[in-house]
Amino acid sequence: MKAPIITDTTLRDGSHAVSHSFSPEFVASVVSRLAEARMPVIEVSHGSGLGGSTIQQGFSTHDEWSLIEQAVANKGGSKIASLFVPGLGTRPEIVKAAEFGIDILRVAVHCTEADVTQQYFEQAKNSGLGTVGFLMMSHTQPARVLAEQAKLMESYGADCVYVVDSAGALVPESVRERVARVKDSISVNVGFHAHNNLGLSIGNTIAAIEAGADQVDGTLRGLGAGAGNAPTEVLVAVLNKMNIETGIDLTVLMDTAEEIVAPVFKYPQILDRDNIATGYAGVYNSFLLHVREAAEKFNLNPVAIIEELGRRHAVAGQEDWIIDVAQDLKAKELVK
Amino acid sequence: MGKVKAAILGSGNIGTDLMYKILKTDGAMELALMAGIDPESEGLKRAAELGIPTTDRGIDGVLDAEEIRIVFDATSAKAHMAHAPRLKEAGIIAIDLTPAAVGPYVVPAINLGDHLEVDNVNMISCSGQATTPLVYAVNRIAPVKYSEIIATISSVSVGPGTRQNLDEFTMTTANACQKIGGADTARAVPIINSAEPPIMMNNTVYAVLHEEADEAAVLESIEKVVADVQRYVPGYRLKAKPYIDVRHTPWGELPTVIILNEVEGAGDFFPNYAGNLDIMTAAAQQVGEQFASHLLKKGGVIV
Numbered sequence: 001m002k003a004p005i006i007t008d009t010t011l012r013d014g015s016h017a018v019s020h021s022f023s024p025e026f027v028a029s030v031v032s033r034l035a036e037a038r039m040p041v042i043e044v045s046h047g048s049g050l051g052g053s054t055i056q057q058g059f060s061t062h063d064e065w066s067l068i069e070q071a072v073a074n075k076g077g078s079k080i081a082s083l084f085v086p087g088l089g090t091r092p093e094i095v096k097a098a099e100f101g102i103d104i105l106r107v108a109v110h111c112t113e114a115d116v117t118q119q120y121f122e123q124a125k126n127s128g129l130g131t132v133g134f135l136m137m138s139h140t141q142p143a144r145v146l147a148e149q150a151k152l153m154e155s156y157g158a159d160c161v162y163v164v165d166s167a168g169a170l171v172p173e174s175v176r177e178r179v180a181r182v183k184d185s186i187s188v189n190v191g192f193h194a195h196n197n198l199g200l201s202i203g204n205t206i207a208a209i210e211a212g213a214d215q216v217d218g219t220l221r222g223l224g225a226g227a228g229n230a231p232t233e234v235l236v237a238v239l240n241k242m243n244i245e246t247g248i249d250l251t252v253l254m255d256t257a258e259e260i261v262a263p264v265f266k267y268p269q270i271l272d273r274d275n276i277a278t279g280y281a282g283v284y285n286s287f288l289l290h291v292r293e294a295a296e297k298f299n300l301n302p303v304a305i306i307e308e309l310g311r312r313h314a315v316a317g318q319e320d321w322i323i324d325v326a327q328d329l330k331a332k333e334l335v336k
Numbered sequence: 337m338g339k340v341k342a343a344i345l346g347s348g349n350i351g352t353d354l355m356y357k358i359l360k361t362d363g364a365m366e367l368a369l370m371a372g373i374d375p376e377s378e379g380l381k382r383a384a385e386l387g388i389p390t391t392d393r394g395i396d397g398v399l400d401a402e403e404i405r406i407v408f409d410a411t412s413a414k415a416h417m418a419h420a421p422r423l424k425e426a427g428i429i430a431i432d433l434t435p436a437a438v439g440p441y442v443v444p445a446i447n448l449g450d451h452l453e454v455d456n457v458n459m460i461s462c463s464g465q466a467t468t469p470l471v472y473a474v475n476r477i478a479p480v481k482y483s484e485i486i487a488t489i490s491s492v493s494v495g496p497g498t499r500q501n502l503d504e505f506t507m508t509t510a511n512a513c514q515k516i517g518g519a520d521t522a523r524a525v526p527i528i529n530s531a532e533p534p535i536m537m538n539n540t541v542y543a544v545l546h547e548e549a550d551e552a553a554v555l556e557s558i559e560k561v562v563a564d565v566q567r568y569v570p571g572y573r574l575k576a577k578p579y580i581d582v583r584h585t586p587w588g589e590l591p592t593v594i595i596l597n598e599v600e601g602a603g604d605f606f607p608n609y610a611g612n613l614d615i616m617t618a619a620a621q622q623v624g625e626q627f628a629s630h631l632l633k634k635g636g637v638i639v
Binding site: 053054055056059086087088090091110112113115116118119312313314315317318320321323324327328331 | 484486488491496499500501502503506507523525526527528529530531535538540542544575576583584585586592594596
């Protein structure tokens, strides 16, 4: 089997788990170690992408551009990517990110809304960037719909389209089906991005590679939104055992995960009740800390909020619905 | 003396819904022409069935018609840029429902009377119509340092124009929250949700204040503006009682007003969930009525 291109997104997805508090110094040290380990792509931005620093998503502690500046300065032979969510980001941010020296823009939308991405792919291409399309919450749609959406992104200029399991809700069979169908439908690369809510981040990533995924994501020690992602160092170890040669230095990855990333965890990222409920109900992972905050404020069980968000089909970016749900649940409780 | 003759330019969904709204209102305007460029369009067919004069020659058809004083432009920003100077030359008032923003922003609940002498006004965007009154209501009591609005709309109610120009939608809405909402700085974030059955348009406004404010006075002001919007969009309402929270911001821990709003449409042509489209046409109709009354008054007619 061909080795997949791995993107480490500790410094993007992991941003959610630390409430967007990464410092420029931290970014510099992680990027330089990942470059030393020969990581092909390193993603750096606010967890919700360029311009994500908002009340809704959480403000960044440090200016996002100072993080990107450090990433570019320390990237060595690696490429730097940034996430971009249309609506949170606008084209001026793409132009600016390209001027700062990023290499790749990853344009993320809910997996039925690819047709809002055209102006962003065109801007990224005009700014000389590589392009990735991110179909978020891909568990909500059948493979056929994802394939149609991927084709749209390809037509706008995507070099790769990812099936993104934002809720950690997929199982290996549903990953295989989706990745294989998208692979059949487009001529550019196909990627897969996992979350670990049901304990399947590595298993699903391997299933994706077996189904033809050309690119996959991981984060050091799994640091990421909600239940976290596929731990990059575990992924490389597993691929080594499968005799799939990535060219990435496992020892450097393990050291970086242990010595630099582990100390910044703000809470134990384990498969606790809230994380399992999130995966089981198919709810966007970066809602977790916002749900816990609302649960405390309104004195509710976080799982009740998570389940109701699942029933309402909340999509990425709808953190404001957490307040709405909490208020509704509280009102119902008072009626009782 | 008769009513002021108005034309709708653009026979798509927005134009068609606006047609039904004007027809069901006995006001100062009469719908004298429905103009499109596609003779097969649903909007032109429906207009013809209702006995409304139609043209498939777009702006040329409008300029050839007699006595048109007001044109609602429901085409596209690019098309409106071309239409605006021609309408101006003909002495016709343009109510622009595209993001072209040639003229000043107008929100009926805020500044309807301020621009009656200009010949082109802009209706901002659907989320601008829904959220700027709420920012304005807070700001008139407690100055707003930063407003952030999240406008959530159902996927089926978002047309190709918005989809291809999401940046324009985002920037125009944020700009209006500053210019007429009164916030020092502003962000607007659109969210498109494809859940079935479709969700109703809902908006969240976060208004970060310079300093602590009288919560009861802020609430009263919000409730008053909601009542003002309800006069033309009856389904515009608060989802829960707004409250002031303390939020972590780049400027320190600051009081932040949190308002959850939803907009149920009148169901004239669009389904009820499409409050985003409804508030646009309802607001435009209000503006048209105001211009028409003003023109009649200027003509010496008491209405």
